[in-house]
Amino acid sequence: MRAIYWLRTDLRTLDNETLSECLKKNQEILFVFAETQSLKRAGKIRKEFVQDCFALFKSELEEKGFTVIKTELLFSDFISALFVSHPFDSLYFTQDYAWEERQEEIMVQKYCLEKEIAVHCFDQGTLISQRDLPFDLEHMPFVFTDFRKKIESQLKIKPLVADPFSSVQNKGLVRLNHYLWKTHAIQNYKETRNGLIKFDDSSKLSPWLNIGNISPRTIYYEIKKYEAEVCENESTYWVFFELLWRDYFKFFSLKFGRKIFLASGLSPGVSPNQKNLEKFHSWCEGKTPDPFINANMNELNLTGWMSNRGRQNVASYLIHDLGVDWTWGAGYFEEKLFDYDPDLNWGNWLYLCGRGSDPRARKFNTVKQAETYDPQGEYRRLWES
Numbered sequence: 001m002r003a004i005y006w007l008r009t010d011l012r013t014l015d016n017e018t019l020s021e022c023l024k025k026n027q028e029i030l031f032v033f034a035e036t037q038s039l040k041r042a043g044k045i046r047k048e049f050v051q052d053c054f055a056l057f058k059s060e061l062e063e064k065g066f067t068v069i070k071t072e073l074l075f076s077d078f079i080s081a082l083f084v085s086h087p088f089d090s091l092y093f094t095q096d097y098a099w100e101e102r103q104e105e106i107m108v109q110k111y112c113l114e115k116e117i118a119v120h121c122f123d124q125g126t127l128i129s130q131r132d133l134p135f136d137l138e139h140m141p142f143v144f145t146d147f148r149k150k151i152e153s154q155l156k157i158k159p160l161v162a163d164p165f166s167s168v169q170n171k172g173l174v175r176l177n178h179y180l181w182k183t184h185a186i187q188n189y190k191e192t193r194n195g196l197i198k199f200d201d202s203s204k205l206s207p208w209l210n211i212g213n214i215s216p217r218t219i220y221y222e223i224k225k226y227e228a229e230v231c232e233n234e235s236t237y238w239v240f241f242e243l244l245w246r247d248y249f250k251f252f253s254l255k256f257g258r259k260i261f262l263a264s265g266l267s268p269g270v271s272p273n274q275k276n277l278e279k280f281h282s283w284c285e286g287k288t289p290d291p292f293i294n295a296n297m298n299e300l301n302l303t304g305w306m307s308n309r310g311r312q313n314v315a316s317y318l319i320h321d322l323g324v325d326w327t328w329g330a331g332y333f334e335e336k337l338f339d340y341d342p343d344l345n346w347g348n349w350l351y352l353c354g355r356g357s358d359p360r361a362r363k364f365n366t367v368k369q370a371e372t373y374d375p376q377g378e379y380r381r382l383w384e385s
């Protein structure tokens, strides 16, 4: 049997059902990493991050004797040429949740149907598998609190899928180990998570989660182990709580599809925000009248990173103070953030502008926020224009 493994946001060996099933059933596997529409829109820092993660995984697979190729084409555009050069009878891939990625899956599946290629698609990007949700997607609670309560009342989390090579220590695991066992920083997460400067103020697991270098279940079970062996408190629970926010936005995206990327969101008929390029550019370049906003935008532009507190403030400022179309801001984040994830990014923006699950817009008083979270102005000085 010859199989193609379409590498997507699942660049890991531990808890990768797609990989373990593919290895079990096939003697010959060709791994293919392809361009995506979203990567075409990425800036230098995000592109480099993804490329580095791919290169690392590629070398791990090559060490095990596999062939890994990369194409500059979208997988859906590449598949027919691939079928000619390397005829295959089965295709393995991990399901994504966002609309554009799903459209590509549909095209690929259509092609496979025509050519009688067996498709093996695995749902493993979330903490709770879709089939273990205590409701079907159609009846997913609209508001996060209701979603969380239902999930927690019937919590079902699949066990980890063993690493078929049982040797790999990937970067996400190193970070998790540091955050839990080496520094015990997780014990103070709830108090420090709004911090703007220190690396261990929050888990910094998002880049590894989003590229699939670590699975949410791996994080969950490691936290459970830490709680059993070292300490269980509100902070250790709160990382799990945030992983539920992650699942919420993923299923929300799966449910509402293209709508979460539209300016009107789930509220058709709302008046569009301004298309004011001058205001938008001042925001992008960190040249607004607000030094706290500018500092956050400077950090983003120079490093590809911004804290959650920063993201909330700059998004609120663009939407509610400058009155600019929120989709421009979300698109700018897509270009710049190296932990960019379509479901989390667009879901959070939509939530803040009040066109998502909660019609209340989230407006932050950015001057007060700076006083609370940067009382000495240290962060503003660090990233001042």
Ligand SMILES: Cc1cc2nc3c(=O)[nH]c(=O)nc-3n(C[C@H](O)[C@H](O)[C@H](O)COP(=O)(O)OP(=O)(O)OC[C@H]3O[C@@H](n4cnc5c(N)ncnc54)[C@H](O)[C@@H]3O)c2cc1C
Residues within 6 Å of the ligand: 193, 202, 203, 204, 205, 206, 207, 209, 210, 239, 242, 243, 245, 246, 247, 249, 306, 307, 308, 309, 311, 312, 315, 333, 337, 339, 340, 341, 342, 344, 345, 346, 348, 349
């Ligand atoms: C406007 C806006 C845009 C955002 N865009 C992205 C994005 O593109 N990619 C991304 O990963 N996160 C995004 N977030 C969510 C959040 O800011 C980041 O997940 C978090 O800052 C990552 O840092 P961390 O890993 O240290 O998180 P921690 O605070 O340590 O949290 C642990 C994990 O929980 C999840 N999580 C935390 N906060 C949220 C949240 N608000 N929504 C959903 N999941 C969450 C993440 O997977 C995170 O890695 C966005 C938030 C806002 C307000």
